[in-house]
Amino acid sequence: MWDTIIIHPMTNLLLLIYDLLGHGPHTFGLAIILFTIIIKVITWPLNASQVKGAQAMQELQNDKEWQEIQKKYAKDKEKIAQEQMRIYKERGINPFASCLPTLIQFPIIIGLYQSITRALSITPFDMLKLARTIYPFQNVEGIIPLNSKFLWMDLGRPESIQILGFALPTLAIIVALTTYIQSKLTMPATSNPNDQSAQMTGMMSIYMPLMLGWFALNFASGIAIYFITSNLLGIAQYAATGRANWRNLLPGGNKQTVKKK
């Protein structure tokens, strides 16, 4: 079911792009980049909705009226919940607007990852699975195996560059860096030192770059190409919507003065 609905179409799209690009050296890397762009464009409305929803929820945490309600009814959780719903209704905030698109995107993210891994087919068993994945219209004999070379990388293996005898994992560093920048840019300024949401977001902006950097360090570099492209497109998307918080890249840049309502 998962394979039929998600993996097969995605893998075939990836292979189709690869074939259209001429399936020569370096084209699989380009295919991953184009593939990521296509997926990003398709999911653009979802991402925009998620950003908007997250911003609205974050702004609520900094809202004076909401902070006073929390203080006033600190011992009455039911009343806080009622007031919260009232504010949601008055301001047209959908509390699911930030998490629903994320949930919808999960299958896409996981599918992307599995499609790239499957297309690379670095073992005979992977190749056998790929054989069952490819649609009949594809130029199977011509494109298999994929040429996994891209620039200096073998996209089927972890990447590193030898510098003075030391293997420098450049892609892993770029993945960590772009993930950090993206998460910082999307972090709204906060004035509430007790804002748990902001604290969690702050922690995530540290853990996520480390985690994705670790993935890039240990897994096929084709995945790192996807992460980097996805991060750069995410940064561009935030910048295009005018919501990028560039000050967050500076130390202490996520503080703001309290808005009075």
Next chain:
Amino acid sequence: MLLGSLILSACSGGRGVSNNWHGLTADSERAYLSDGTFVYAVDLKTGKEVWHFPPQADSKMMFYATPVLTADGQLLIGSAGTKHPFYSIDSATGKENWAVPFTENKGAWLASPLVVNDRIYAPNTDGFLYTIDMNGKSAADPIELGGALWSAPSTDGTLLYVTSLDHHFHVIDPTSGQSKTPIDLGGAAPSSPAVGDGMVYVGSFAATVEAIQANGDHKVIATADNWIWGSPILDGNTLYYADLDGKIYSLDLASGKQNWDTVQPDGPVVASLLVVGDQIYVGTEAGTLVALDRDGKTLWDKTVGGKIYTTPVLSGDLILVAPYTADFILAAYDAEGKQAWIFTPVAAK
């Protein structure tokens, strides 16, 4: 996103090499089986483990190639993990004789090496054929062939024949290290060529069998309905091969005609066939071991379990089968299809 990362971690197969089926070989006393983390030696009389290598699991090393046993008792196999040393193991004790470290940027070892005249010819997924002496020292410059090399070279005693996933068939003179102009097979070639009577026979994902002469002349002599994965088996004047549709072919090389119409057991066939005497043994993806006679008639079939992708091996009176994704990793059958024992490893410490 965090959840997504955890799921990625759980479902990923991206580490150097994800997973694969077993490699199997045997001498008269033991079977030697690669099973990812370990290589096992299994006593053929009892079906019990004799030793495993390495002594402790190392997540950066994986073994999937078919181990090769040399005349002086070395067992040769390379790692397909993120670290990929090439090992010589003492087949009697399971201790390491030597290891060629190879650096991180060399590819994984999925192919078995070929040992000829005290030289080890080891094809790598980085597209190079490496030459090592019997003490683990480099014996010649690596030969760049291109494409991932997944199968052991074959030889006629003079030349080496190597297939590549990049669709090419290579003829190499090992004394000079020179490679002749490669032949385009029209599809990836994941298995070793069959050699005999001045000809070389190669199957490929183009669903064809090519007959190639030492001078490079070649032609398609047979086709299949789907990818040909396993090596063609030359037996006298007959060439046996199978395809991913599960069809078994018997080609009369003299007439160029198939000996039977349709012989198709219960599942796709990836493994090479095992031809012994008057019987042909077939392992199918459905997990069945099938014995055919020379006319393609089924003599018996046994449900082994799991999926059989590894070529069955004969040792003495036993037919050894290494199923993938079964509860055990090795089973032994006699010539009538009666199970002698199964082997389940207990080494995962």
